[in-house]
Amino acid sequence: xxxxxxxxxxxxxxxxxxxxxxxxxxxxxxxxxxxxxxxxxxxxxxxxxxxxxxxxxxxxxxxxxxxxxxxxxxxxxxxxxxxxxxxxxxxxxxxxxxxxxxxxxxxxxxxxxxxxxxxxxxxxxxxxxxxxxxxxxxxxxxxxxxxxxxxxxxxxxxxxxxxxxxxxxxxxxxxxxxxxxxxxxxxxxxxxxxxxxxxxxxxxxxxxxxxxxxxxxxxxxxxxxxxxxxxxxxxxxxxxxxxxxxxxxxxxxxxxxxxxxxxxxxxxxxxxxxxxxxxxxxxxxxxxxxxxxxxxxxxxxxxxxxxxxxxxxxxxxxxxxxxxxxxxxxxxxxxxxxxxxxxxxxxxxxxxxxxxxxxxxxxxxxxxxxxxxxxxxxxxxxxxxxxxxxxxxxxxxxxxxxxxxxxxxxx
Amino acid sequence: xxxxxxxxxxxxxxxxxxxxxxxxxxxxxxxxxxxxxxxxxxxxxxxxxxxxxxxxxxxxxxxxxxxxxxxxxxxxxxxxxxxxxxxxxxxxxxxxxxxxxxxxxxxxxxxxxxxxxxxxxxxxxxxxxxxxxxxxxxxxxxxxxxxxxxxxxxxxxxxxxxxxxxxxxxxxxxxxxxxxxxxxxxxxxxxxxxxxxxxxxxxxxxxx
Numbered sequence: 332x333x334x335x336x337x338x339x340x341x342x343x344x345x346x347x348x349x350x351x352x353x354x355x356x357x358x359x360x361x362x363x364x365x366x367x368x369x370x371x372x373x374x375x376x377x378x379x380x381x382x383x384x385x386x387x388x389x390x391x392x393x394x395x396x397x398x399x400x401x402x403x404x405x406x407x408x409x410x411x412x413x414x415x416x417x418x419x420x421x422x423x424x425x426x427x428x429x430x431x432x433x434x435x436x437x438x439x440x441x442x443x444x445x446x447x448x449x450x451x452x453x454x455x456x457x458x459x460x461x462x463x464x465x466x467x468x469x470x471x472x473x474x475x476x477x478x479x480x481x482x483x484x485x486x487x488x489x490x491x492x493x494x495x496x497x498x499x500x501x502x503x504x505x506x507x508x509x510x511x512x513x514x515x516x517x518x519x520x521x522x523x524x525x526x527x528x529x530x531x532x533x534x535x536x537x538x539x540x541x542x543x544x545x546x547x548x549x550x551x552x553x554x555x556x557x558x559x560x561x562x563x564x565x566x567x568x569x570x571x572x573x574x575x576x577x578x579x580x581x582x583x584x585x586x587x588x589x590x591x592x593x594x595x596x597x598x599x600x601x602x603x604x605x606x607x608x609x610x611x612x613x614x615x616x617x618x619x620x621x622x623x624x625x626x627x628x629x630x631x632x633x634x635x636x637x638x639x640x641x642x643x644x645x646x647x648x649x650x651x652x653x654x655x656x657x658x659x660x661x662x663x664x665x666x667x668x669x670x671x672x673x674x675x676x677x678x679x680x681x682x683x684x685x686x687x688x689x690x691x692x693x694x695x696x697x698x699x700x701x702x703x704x705x706x707x708x709x710x711x712x713x714x715x716x717x718x719x720x721x722x723x724x725x726x727x728x729x730x731x732x733x734x735x736x737x738x739x740x741x742x
Numbered sequence: 743x744x745x746x747x748x749x750x751x752x753x754x755x756x757x758x759x760x761x762x763x764x765x766x767x768x769x770x771x772x773x774x775x776x777x778x779x780x781x782x783x784x785x786x787x788x789x790x791x792x793x794x795x796x797x798x799x800x801x802x803x804x805x806x807x808x809x810x811x812x813x814x815x816x817x818x819x820x821x822x823x824x825x826x827x828x829x830x831x832x833x834x835x836x837x838x839x840x841x842x843x844x845x846x847x848x849x850x851x852x853x854x855x856x857x858x859x860x861x862x863x864x865x866x867x868x869x870x871x872x873x874x875x876x877x878x879x880x881x882x883x884x885x886x887x888x889x890x891x892x893x894x895x896x897x898x899x900x901x902x903x904x905x906x907x908x909x910x911x912x913x914x915x916x917x918x919x920x921x922x923x924x925x926x927x928x929x930x931x932x933x934x935x936x937x938x939x940x941x942x943x944x945x946x947x948x949x950x
Contacts, residue, residue, distance in 0.1 A: 332836075332840055332843045332844065332846075332847045332853055333847065336840070337833065337835070337836065340833075340835035340836050340840075341835045343835065344834060344835035640834070642831050643831065643832070643833050643834065646827075646831050646832075646833070647833070647844065647848060648816075649790070649792060649819065649825060650819075650820060650844060650845045650848045650849070651816055651817065651819060651820020651821070651845070651848040651849045651850075652848040653813075653816065656848075735792050736787045736792040736793045739787070739792065739827065740783050740784075740787065
């Protein structure tokens with residue numbers, strides 16, 4: 332028998348009250364923890380892929396869409412731009428690197444991106460087996476693609492048109508796997524990379540065949556390819572500047588003088604996060620309110636049970652218990668509820684992240700898989716303890732005012 | 743052994759008590775009889791050191807305890823006094839066994855489960871040790887509180903109306919057990935009551 336045992340027994344005695352208090356704490360802490368996890372991991376994912384890319388050029392439209400489609404491969408492309416205009420940028424003295432991208436096809440939901448060897452170089456993707464694509468219709472795939480689809484070197488597959496697996500098949504020409512990248516933790520993991528010429532080859536063929544169908548359906552992404560023009564086109568290009576001056580000069584030049592638009596990833600992503608931020612702030616506010624209610628619930632539950640247990644307390648005091656000892660006994664009930672609420676909250680946030688990650692993986696092929704304790708969550712633990720302590724201490728102070736004789740005589 | 747001299751206590755200027763002197767040696771018993779409002783419970787609380795007298799002295803095991811500090815008093819009470827209340831009260835969330843062990847714990851002594859078991863057998867509730875106290879009948883509860891009061895081998899056992907909520911049968915049983923057990927550990931037994939059924943059970947009597 333010790334104080335801990337008595338406290339535990341008291342919590343068990345009031346199962347529903349304890350459950351309610353712990354549930355509210357769980358909910359509040361789980362929400363905050365989940366938000367912290369999501370915020371951190373989304374932020375990391377976004378920033379990791381943005382690194383080193385100063386600007387993206389592509390067809391005019393939403394700059395955010397251009398960024399999302401070209402860097403993160405999660406939105407539809409804005410359209411196509413002539414390769415000649417993209418190549419012209421290479422001559423600009425402010426520009427260090429131009430990485431053209433050509434998108435529009437997929438295999439089993441994984442995007443096939445036509446590009447140059449600079450693209451994997453940029454993400455520091457190393458070949459784990461085979462080689463980098465070289466000839467037309469050769470592909471090198473990201474580690475996740477290879478793992479998920481179970482494709483090996485030498486396998487061939489036919490791509491589908493569009494960005495999801497349901498598109499028409501380009502049945503005649505087949506891609507051949509010539510290499511697989513090591514896992515990089517970047518967007519490359521979920522892509523099938525090929526040369527620009529593969530994309531042109533495959534579309535020249537289909538475009539001839541489907542020309543009529545395409546023209547009837549202007550909504551179809553193919554219409555943006557302007558198939559009657561002979562000029563070679565790409566979807567967008569990732570640009571690196573030689574120095575920060577480029578940031579000031581180039582975007583305006585491009586927007587004013589070419590058919591392309593320039594989008595700056597840092598600005599667009601900050602905009603995206605500030606939009607998300609409103610939602611996150613609201614949820615966080617809600618979570619804090621829930622935690623405060625949890626504190627109130629602990630307070631009320633202990634206050635009521637202390638009123639009921641007044642005689643019990645007087646009895647223990649008459650047996651030689653000190654008031655401080657009983658005070659700690661009552662505090663412990665609050666602290667135990669805090670700890671239970673915290674631990675279950677953290678567990679639930681991990682489960683939540685797991686479910687969210689499953690969904691994100693299905694839709695965007697992004698996975699969020701860091702379940703370790705965040706430093707912020709240690710502060711969260713301290714906050715939970717403080718709330719439990721405060722909520723328990725306020726009613727428990729009554730123990731110091733308890734009149735033993737009167738309480739024992741009253742009943 | 744417990745002795746009181748010239749005890750006085752008042753709740754207010756109108757409600758003033760002057761108690762007769764009391765003396766109860768080891769292994770002896772004393773019955774304090776009095777009608778409601780005569781200060782029976784007040785006297786018991788004074789003897790139990792739950793209240794401080796306005797004047798007068800109390801000796802427990804030949805030590806004057808009226809001059810002690812409150813933490814010393816708590817200690818004396820924990821080790822030397824076993825109290826049985828009119829209605830048995832317990833820590834409701836704990837089992838019967840744990841309730842009996844509470845005095846050991848709060849007095850800072852070893853928690854003697856064997857003794858608890860032995861007392862439970864002697865007092866006839868050994869089957870109920872794992873139950874919660876509110877699952878027991880009044881008579882059983884009063885017997886549990888007797889066991890609890892004996893756990894620290896106190897020098898004095900004070901009982902406040904221990905039989906008033908019991909029927910004749912249980913009343914007889916409880917008072918016999920109380921006398922027997924306190925004699926076994928050599929304690930003084932002081933019973934405060936208005937229960938006339940107990941009149942014939944005690945040779946030493948004081949009237950308030």
